[in-house]
Amino acid sequence: MHTESARTQVLALAAAFATGALLALQSRLNGRLAETVGGFPAAWVSFGSGLLILSVLLVRAEHRSRLGRVWVAVRSGRLRWWQVLGGVSGGLLVGTQTYAVPLVGVAAFLIATIGGQALSALLVDRQGLGPAPAVPLSGVRIAAAITAVAGVAIAATAGGGSGGRATLGLVPVLLAFGVGMLLAVQQAFNGRVNTVTGAPTATAWLNFATGSATLVLVGTVPVALSGGPERWDAPAWAWWGGLCGVVFIALTAWAVQHLGVLLFGLVTITSQMATALVLDLGNPATRDQVGAQMLTGVAITVLAAGAAAAAAQSDRRSARRSAVPASPA
Template identity: 35%
Template sequence: MTTPKPWLRNLVLVLTVLMGVGSATQSRINGSLSAAIGSGPHAAAISFGVGLLLLIVITLFRKDARQGVRRIATAVRGRELPWWGLLGGACGASFVLAQGVAVPFLGVAVLMTSMVVGQLLGSLAVDHFGLMGAPKKRITWMRGIGATLAILAVVLIGIDAGMDLEMVGLMLFSACSGFLLALQLGITGTVRSHAQDSISPSLLNFIVGFIILAAASLLSSALGWVDFTGFPTEWWLYLGGIIGVVYLFLIASVVRTIGVFVLSLALVGGQLLGSLIFDLASGHASWMLGVAAALAFVGITVAHLGSRAK
């Protein structure tokens, strides 16, 4: 395997940071969609539905994806794929739901910071307990320090915003969605080993996630928890699902060029940078929020360095 040229690595690194900004953009769009239609669950279902339609079209035109779908079906029928292999979509759905529910109240930066901290804690749990078939790895002191710094960042955000009960609940929900995203990585890896392609596992995730979110939307409407006003007319509010699909494909494309370590840090850096830009533009950002986002990035960097330590 040839080593990528420096200019190519730098170009891919910039692209990866922009992918992180794209993730923050998705949160902003889904939050705006939720505010426009009066329902977080419906916004999440619409976003997932658009992504699912795009993946179905891609699968129809890709032979390897269609073969992957058949391999997954065979693995499910033969019980070769563990039951939890079907839950990856539920994990992804939780994050999109958090975008729709939390962004209108917290802003993008608070959501993304809470999410990346939850994702860090989730990755520590996966490694320590060997969840989702992952090999067990001890938690090094550097990873412990990194996690502590990241948690401190979330505490600073809470102090800055006044820490009322509703905000604490939304921040915890956002962190839990990040925790579940860490589990999704392990689940998707297991499904991919059976599918032998990268498209069909994503299709499975979107199918499962859409079913869950559609059911949640119907239930929340039936119970009167939301006031769904109908589908929006602004075209850009439908871009969240498309961004999510593009995000998945770009990650799969660049990871071999820059590696998982640099990929993770560049994505988090882009996510936090993009979220701060959006909140600055809308007047939600403060200097303490910027400090907290920077502290979260430092904590995640230290934790990732700790994961590489022998």
């Protein structure tokens, strides 16, 4: 049993690392698509394609049955109605990606998102919004979150200069920070929904359905006023953001049950930053920003994730010891 638990923990950590890399890649894909077709149309393509992929699974009665469990849980009170709306955060994330990434780049967008996510995850774990029990705010956890924010702040100010991307637009950065705070809440809600569905793909479908509705609701008027896209000739690789989102949501819904929102968020921070660096190094427009200061910020963030992992393991051991009933005298 102990070996199985340890294997699950390792797999959950690997899934968390993969979701961070996918988020960085999705940001690049959706940002590039938005440069051609516009922000909201790119977001619609990304979320709509993901919803289409997941809807294929609805032909299976088992998949429809697992989705039906959500409505049963809401009616019975096992789930609150607002706990099934995690996809709203996902829709806003993709919408913000398509707006902010062309303006500030992948790394800067993720840095702002990570900052919001790290702070919000503390409160999410403390309030027990996810499927795991509430976790008190320990000094190590608070220090890890603060250190993560410090690391991303150092990386965010790399490549300075009046013409560099470090001179960030205030609006896209604030939007990315706010979306990052919502992302931690989404992860917690998805974990709860996944305990009901028992299938990450069913949880992902619900996310894409609510996220798509959100994007249509907030984007229809702006697109109608702007006249819609005039070009559709984006590179073929830029159209795959929806698939990244499908895998991202499915892995998140499973992994957060085993790691907790704070630890999951800090592990994804590490892979987001690493992948963003690779993407920026591969882009001639951002390659010169990857220097010693940005790498220092990434290293600090990785250390923060390691500290959070150690604290989480200690908390789980303490919780297991507390849960063992005392032997009768």
